[in-house]
Amino acid sequence: MTIILATNQAVCLDNLLSQVDTSGIDYTIKTNAKGMPTIRGIGSLVDATEQEIGFLANAKFFDLLQVTKAGAVILPKKAIDALPADVPFTIVECEQPYLLYARITQWFEKAKFSHHTAQIHEKASIDSTAKIGKNVTIRALAVIEANAVIEDDVVIEAGAVVGEGCKVGQGTKLYPNVTLYHGVEIGRHCIIHSGAVIGADGFGFAPDSTKEQGAWSKISQLGTVIIEDDVEIGANTTIDRGALANTVIHRGVKLDNQIMIGHNCEVGEHTAMAACVGIAGSTKIGKRCTLAGAAMMAGHIELGDDVHISGATGVMSSITKPGRYTGAWPIQEHRDWQRNAAALTGLYELRRRLQKVEQFIDNMDSKE
Amino acid sequence: MTIILATNQAVCLDNLLSQVDTSGIDYTIKTNAKGMPTIRGIGSLVDATEQEIGFLANAKFFDLLQVTKAGAVILPKKAIDALPADVPFTIVECEQPYLLYARITQWFEKAKFSHHTAQIHEKASIDSTAKIGKNVTIRALAVIEANAVIEDDVVIEAGAVVGEGCKVGQGTKLYPNVTLYHGVEIGRHCIIHSGAVIGADGFGFAPDSTKEQGAWSKISQLGTVIIEDDVEIGANTTIDRGALANTVIHRGVKLDNQIMIGHNCEVGEHTAMAACVGIAGSTKIGKRCTLAGAAMMAGHIELGDDVHISGATGVMSSITKPGRYTGAWPIQEHRDWQRNAAALTGLYELRRRLQKVEQFIDNMDSKE
Amino acid sequence: MTIILATNQAVCLDNLLSQVDTSGIDYTIKTNAKGMPTIRGIGSLVDATEQEIGFLANAKFFDLLQVTKAGAVILPKKAIDALPADVPFTIVECEQPYLLYARITQWFEKAKFSHHTAQIHEKASIDSTAKIGKNVTIRALAVIEANAVIEDDVVIEAGAVVGEGCKVGQGTKLYPNVTLYHGVEIGRHCIIHSGAVIGADGFGFAPDSTKEQGAWSKISQLGTVIIEDDVEIGANTTIDRGALANTVIHRGVKLDNQIMIGHNCEVGEHTAMAACVGIAGSTKIGKRCTLAGAAMMAGHIELGDDVHISGATGVMSSITKPGRYTGAWPIQEHRDWQRNAAALTGLYELRRRLQKVEQFIDNMDSKE
Incomplete structure (x- = not known):
């Protein structure tokens, strides 16, 4: 059920790989008696068929090589050495199989949409003061507001709204129903879902008892959001504009769906966050961090470079030391949980009682 | 404040019930001296008026029957037997009062929108290659892209975007501003908010140090999403397309708002998830499971059939045994929490200390 | 990097403040030898320049007054008394510096958009039965459906959809791609992101085994949502309509992004919720409560007035006593967490073991 044919046409393996962006990746095709295979798709070792290419990115799946029907498999030398001499698939030797696989998927994606040509739909609404670059696609019912700047090769899908004075960098793609508020800047080669x-x-609100006890007065948010190059932002993720300064997402950051980034936050280069993460305002996150799903961070704190936060974990104070951090109640059968939760609410008291027992024993010891 | 008049016209109770879809439900109307009541709405026992129908779905609300002003009430036999002979409301005897109530709400909903007729708005944008069935409604500023297939009786509300090559099954409704990416398949009688x-x-990203330490290379997502029949999907929920295989939501699944389903997940028939649930990629959930609000599941794990996860609970490993599972810190006054949280961070040490005490006592015991 | 010039034109400080809404706020400008400063922007004490106004809202930042380059600073008397006589900035004496700052940001926001004039875009879709007030702005590709009522001074941005029979109160603003379902009522001066x-x-679903084991029958939601005046609702927040009654958000409530409010909930005046909060159905929240980020509440419970819930905390039962409440596992290095989590799953047993030790010691005591 899982074969993906990106095109109806087949392509020879060597021809395919010559078209893939393999910059920085070494690979060697080792054909067997069958010669250079024809490729129509890419698949997992379990699902791939004779006209598909698979890959081994994790040694624990090595045994799948005995059963895979893939016509070609990307493998590191170590795995190749452990194989019998006569495997039924063509070997692509590569020390970075997962990365080569990623690059090949990009080729298939491009092939899938090779029939798309740049065009501006007549039912789009583009303000006359907006500047539109070359080779730009704007689909039906997208809206480009006054003084927006759309650089070359940008794709803006149906229903997306680019606010007044926004800048969208070269090669960036906005999927349908994305909203950019006024003045937002998006770098080059970004993808926004x-x-x-x-x-x-x-x-931001200031308590305002001049009107009524408990009332709030709005702090207008005068900053904006700056997204640097090569950032991907997931579906229904929200990134708020700064109050006086800007919210900044640095180069190469990858954000999954339904993430919330509060105002004035800064997220360092190449940091990745899984879905449902929330970052409260004015928090600063370092480079190359990872936050697993549903992790939460309080406001006005910092995460150093290379810090990794586990899923469903709340970060309430700054962490500067690289490493992995966790805080989440382990799941249990409900009845067991009830008992332990009850005990937990008196844990402090339990500790005190243990101290008392220890003191008693210490006294006994010293008496003897 | 809570009376709902679905129509300005009244309808006799027997006439109303004859129009409701009561398939599979037995009921008997037991009129009193007042004769068959006229119904204009449906309400709770507390709020319903003389021209409304109420219901008793939970025995603990039995006493409300003494005060309700409802003109008719749906009741199981057991409750009727416990009532005095002369209640002021008409009794509808039914062993599934909650289900009959649900079916009646569906009738009122339909009545509310009986003035709607199928039409395609002139300000919708429909690609000339799309196939549109009979009796289809497409509202203003909805977008249907190339080669999409819209089956009979479908309703696509304002601003919704149906991507290239999508298929939307018979009788399905997309509410405003829904987005379907290219190639997504939606079954029959689905509702997407x-x-x-x-x-x-x-x-999906592969580490790509060929460019820079910590950088990521995108794994293009070549699969799609398959939604089977009778699925309801809540507002701002996101379901990602698969990497090589598909993400699959089986028949009858009900998803609340702001749920996140990662790529390659599979959700079994009739499973229901409350709002804010997150499921990481490649996780497989069985049939008839329930996940309460804000429950979270890690990726690459499984939930068997009939497993029930409590709210705000993280599932970090597979659970195959049916039952209810929980893991969430119980709320306390902040000061108590501070003390217990402090004790918790040394719980392992506490256990060790207790073992030491126990050993000491064991030794004493054996000396005596 | 953080200076915000709201206008290209400068304005004298006294002139600026005379234009700001200072109702209920007392202030005095204390010029120094330089005379009345010219203001072009507003900034934090760290970032503000000579033509900008700053403020001191928190005594702990007092030392920044020695280094700030701001041309004017809003200060309470207590801080002024602690300053040397000859500070380089103009002092605006005010006992509510944070509130005055908020009001000034509102002025800058207005100035930023002073070039906007009310207009209805020709590419908007407005049903002929809708009633549109005076001075209303409706931007491109917004949709106003049948019988909707749009009061004076309303702004409806691109791609927003106002459903059939909705009412949008005077001065309210809907940002792009907001969706109001049929019959929703929004008060005056609201902001919806x-x-x-x-x-x-x-x-809402009733179990419906008439069709299949585990199947669900939809309970049509016949209520609506009522939003009172002065409410702000964040990006991608969802508020569901009631089943039989209405969901009600009272006057002055402030909701951040990605909040979920279930059906039939009621949120009291001036209550504020940070991002990612989830409230299950039929829950009632009092006045002036705060819920920090990612707090979650179960359904059918109540929060009294002035209750404050910490971040990432689940509220599973009603809380009536004002105060602060917390429940969240403290974060630790992963290895420490693993040990403590293991100990936690046996905490109940640990407590039993401690009791046994205590009894043993009690017995020893009584023997002596």
Whole structure:
């Protein structure tokens, strides 16, 4: 069920790989008696067929090589050495099989949409003061507001809204129903998925009892959001504009769906966050961090470079030391949980009682 | 404040019930001296008025029957037997009062929109290659892209975007601003609420140090999303497309708002998830499971059939045994929490200390 | 990097403040030898330049007054008394510096958009039965459906959808791609950010084994959502319509992004919720409460007035006593967490073992 044919036409393996962006990756095709295979798709070792290419990225799946029907497999030398001499598939020797696989998927994606040509739909709404670059696609019912700048090769899908004075960098793609508020800047080669909202007001209010006890006065959010190059932003993720300064997402950051980044945050280069992560305002995250799904960070704190936060974990104070950090109640059968939760609410007291017992024993010891 | 008049016209109770879809439900109307009541709405026992029908779905609300002003009440026999002979409301005897109530709400909903007729708005944007069935409604500023297939009786509300090559099954409704990415398949009689994004790229990247330490190379997501029949998907929920295989939501699944389903997940028949649940990639969930609000599941794990996860609980490994599972810190006054949290961070040490005490006592015991 | 010039024109400080809404706020400008400063922007004490106004809202930042380059600073008397006589900035004496700052940001925001004039875009889609007030702005590709009522001074941005029979109160602003389902009522001076969905169906299903084991029958949601005046709703927040009654958000409530409010909930005046909070159905929250980020509440419970819930905390039962409440596992290095989590799953047993030790010691004591 899982074969992906990116094109109806087949392509020879060597021809395919010559078209893939393999910059920085060494590979060697080792054909067997069958000669150079014809490739129509890419698949996992379990699902791939004779006209598909598979890969081994993790040694623990080595045994799948005995059963795979893939016509070609990308493998590191170590795995090749452990194989019998006469495997039924063509070997692509490569020390970075997972990376080569990634690059090949990009080729298939491009092939899938090779029939698309740049065009501006007549039902798009483009303000006359907007500047539109070359080779730009703007689909039906997208809206480009006053003084926006759309650089070359940008794709703006149906229903996306680019606010007044926004800048969208070269080669960036906005999927349908993305919203950019006024003044937001997006770098080059970014991908922003549907429903993402970039530049909504940060959550700022001053208590205002001049009107009524408990009332709030809005702090207008005068900053904006700056997204640097090569950033990907998932569906329905929200990144708020800064209050006085800007919210900044640095180069190469990858954000999954339904992430919330508060106002004035800064996220360092190549940091990746899985879905449902929330970062409260004015928090600064270093480079190459990872935050697993549903991790949460309080506001006005910092994460150093190379810090890794586990899923469903709340970060309430700054962490500067690289490493992995966790805080989440382990799941249990409900009845066991009930008992332990009850005990937990008196844990402090339990510790005190243990101290008392220890003191008693210490006294006994010293008496003897 | 809570009376709902679905129509300005009244309808006799027997006439109403004859129009409701009561397939599989037995019921008997037991009129009293007042004769068959006229119904204008449906309400809770607390709020319903003389021209409304109420229901008793839970025995603990039995006492409300003494005060309700409802003109008719749906009741099981057991409750009727416990009532005095002369209640002021008409009794509808039914052993499934909650289900009959549900079916009646569906009738009121339909009545509310009986003035709607199928039409394709002139301000919708429909690609000339799309195939549109009979009796289809497409509202203003909806977008149907190339080669999409829209089956009979489908309703596509304002601003919704149906991507290239999508298929939308018979009788399905997309609310405003829904986004379907290219190639997504939606079954029959589904309901997809506003802001939902189906088929955005799964979150997949390979480390790519060929460019820079810590950089990522995108794994293009070549699969799609398959939604089977009778599925409901809540507002702003996101379901990502698969990497090489597909993400599959089976028949009858009900998803609330702001749920995130990662790429390559599979959700079994009739499983229901409350709002804010997150499921990481490649996780497989069985049939008839329930996940309460804000439950989270790690990736690459499984939930068997009939497993029930409590709210705000993280599932970090597979669970195959049916039952209810929980893992969430119980709330306390902040000061108590501070003390217990401090004790918790040394719980392992506490256990060690207790073992030492126990050993000491064991030794004493053996000396005596 | 953080200076915000709201206008290209400078304005004298006294002139600026005379234009700001200072109702209920006392202030005095204390010029120094330089005379009344010219203001072009507003900034933090760290970033503000000579033509900008700053403020001191928190005594702990007092030392920044020695280094700030701001041309004017808003200060309470206590801070002024602690300053040397000859500070280089103009002092604006005010006992509510944070509130005055908020009001000034509102002025800058207005100035930024002073070139906007009310207009209805020719590419908007407005049903002929809708009633549109005076001075209303409706941007490109917004949709106003049948019988909707749009009061004076309303702004509806691109791609927003106002459903059939909705009412949008005077001076309210809907940002791009907001969705209001049919019949929703929004009060005056509200702000609703992009991607918010108001009035989607609540999550209600009755078990329906007449069709198949485990199947569900939809409970149509016949209520609506009522939003009172002065409410702000964040990006991608969802508020579901009631089943039989309405979901009600009272006056002055402030909701951040990606919040979920279930059907039939009621949120009291001036309550504020940070991002990612989830409230299950039929829960009632009092006045002036705060819920920090990612807090979660179960359904059918209550929060009294002035209750404050910490971040990432689940509320599983009603809380009536004002105060602060918390429940979240403290983060640790992963290895420490593993040990403590293991100990936690046997905490109940640990408590039993301690009791045994205590009894042993008690017995020893009584023997002596």
